[in-house]
Amino acid sequence: MCKLLKVSRSSYYKSQNPVESKRSIENKRLKEEILKIYNDNKKRYGAPKIHKILINQGESISLKRVQRFMNDLGIKSIICKKYKPYSSKTKVEERENILKRDFSTTTINEKWVTDITYIHTLRDGWCYLASVMDLHSRKIIGYAFDKVMDNDLAIRAVKNAYECQKPGKQVILHSDLGSQYTSSKFAEYISEIKFIHSFSSKGNPYDNACIESFHSALKKEEVNLVTYYDFNAARLAIFQYIESWYNRKRIHSSIGYITPQQCEDMARKSA
Structure with a gap:
């Protein structure tokens, strides 16, 4: 048969028992590792973060190759629609914007930002989360969750952050012009702890972009994927997202692909 077809015996037997190439074996291994990283991080990571993890693990792989493998595997990060601010016709008194979108810091407890977002439950309807972020670490250092959106909710979140961080110097706290933050009760508390209060300009959510980004990630990666039965179910899920995932496991490109806790x-070590 080999003589008839003018094919060498070695080529014939090689075709009958093909040996998988090193490149093919490596591709399979990398795809398995990419899929593992993707699933370990609850399908929340896209190619850039997966690529960074692979590099940290000592792999030699380009971002484009990770993107190609993810496409082959049919996986991608959870995507949310870009936040579109809308102008309000309500008359709001302007307050001083000290931060002026300068989110730069040299260490922790210099600049904090805070905001409130809405979370729906089946039995208890709308519930409200007030969050406080340290701009240096991007860590959520304080938060409060309740069925009512009032002054106390906003104060509790900041109070939790203050008691947790125990800043030894004056902090700039930035918020929007919501009634909870412009109330006399909130102002009294801020004065009591000797913070400087900075406010976003009216109709400018980009002035508070970092905390807006956190709430967007929370909705994209957790809230919009499930339906909460009641307040307690939502509260537990938010606690797990912030404490177990966002602060301690989720890497952030803005702080060099490390976690806020890191x-x-x-x-603290360099202080």
Whole structure:
């Protein structure tokens, strides 16, 4: 048969028992690792973060190759629609914007930002989360969750952050012009702890972009994927998202692809 077809015996037997190439074996291994990282992080990571993890693990792989493998596997990060601000016709008194979109810091407890977002439950309807972020570490350092959106909710979130962080110097706290933050009760508390209060300009959510980004991630990666039965179910899910995932496991490109907790720990060690 080999003589008839003018094919060498070695080529014939090689075709009958093909040996998988090293490149093919490596591709399969990398795809398995990419899929593992993707699933370990609850399908929340896209190619850039998966690529960074692979590099940290000692792999030699380009971002484009990770993107191609993810496409082959049919996987991608959860995507949310870009936040579109809308102008309100309600008359709001302008307050001083001290931050002026300068989110730069040299260490922790210099600049904090805070805001409130809405979370729906089947039995208890709308519930409200007030969050406080340290701009240096991007860590959520304080939060409060309740069925009512009032002054106390906003104050509790800041109070939790203050008691947790125990800042030894004056902090700039930035918020929007919501009634909870412009109330006399909130102002009294801010004065009591000797913070400087900075406010976003009217109709400018980009002035508070970092905390807006956190709430967007929370909705994209957790809230919009499930339906909460009641307040307690939502509260537990938010606690797990912030404490177990966002602060301690989720890497952030803005702080060099480390977690907020790692960033805070590094700042405390260098202090």
